[in-house]
Amino acid sequence: MPAPDTGPRINPAEEIIATKGLAIRFLLTGESSNGSVATFELMVPCSEGLPAPAHSHDHYEETIYGLEGVLRWTVDGATVELGPGDVLCIPRGAVHRFDNKGNVDAKALCVITPAAIGPDYFRETFAVINEAAGGPPDRARMLEIMRRHGLTPAAPPKT
Template sequence: MSAMQLQVNPADETIGDGDKGLAIRFLVTGDGSNGSVAAFELKVASGLRLLAPAHSHDHYEETIYGVDGVLTWTVDGKPIEVGPGDALCIPRGAVHRFDNNGSQGAKVLCVVTPAAIGPDYFREIFAMFHAAAGGPPDKAGMMEIMRRHGLTPAVPPPA
């Protein structure tokens, strides 16, 4: 049995777009936890509505812990505000998204168990946002990236 090298924030990497007000800072990835957990900070600017569609994932739970500000998570159609000290576990299969409807930035800690998603997903999504050069991102391309990384985009309700 090989010993893992122990260190604080072994996957310390920030992925984001300051212009859009969204940043993800990975702290631990599956590579640093034998696949058991991934953890990242999520910073969301005030008034930011998420560009990606609501989605679910069948291979992991996602637990959200509020650090600063308030994010509104919509889980299976129900809005749930997560503020400092609040924790929300989003079960496998639940359709969810988040928005910052507040007047201040928000920061949460996201813990994914097992570590079925990592920085590659966010790198690809942000590359797509940058390629759009401020215009709307390629929706079909975004959904393909989501599916490839184990996220199932929700079908929008009929108009």
């Protein structure tokens, strides 16, 4: 029986998870980095946004590097626009969300340190979104998944 390949690999976690045009392309997971970092591309079509509630992360920082287009991030109530070459670090506990209000698709590289979240979170939440068939996703299920993966959902905005 041949020994498993343990040498360096490009994009060892190559996987695309998608819903409603929004896509996550995992490049590196905690399994591939001894838990130190997870990296994925976030692809957001124009006029789309985060399909999950605004939230914070309990156990990791998220650093976002703009690659294409512009994403509007709201972090602890402050709004910033992240374009190509821009970087934004979202510290643990900061409530945030994103939207693409532009007329072109946007892409960003997301770096999670340490790698406390991985593809399972996106598979599970995107499944709930897809089951909603264009309607609002089941909020209780979304919140349960978020909490189980170390995300704290923000209170819904007051209307």
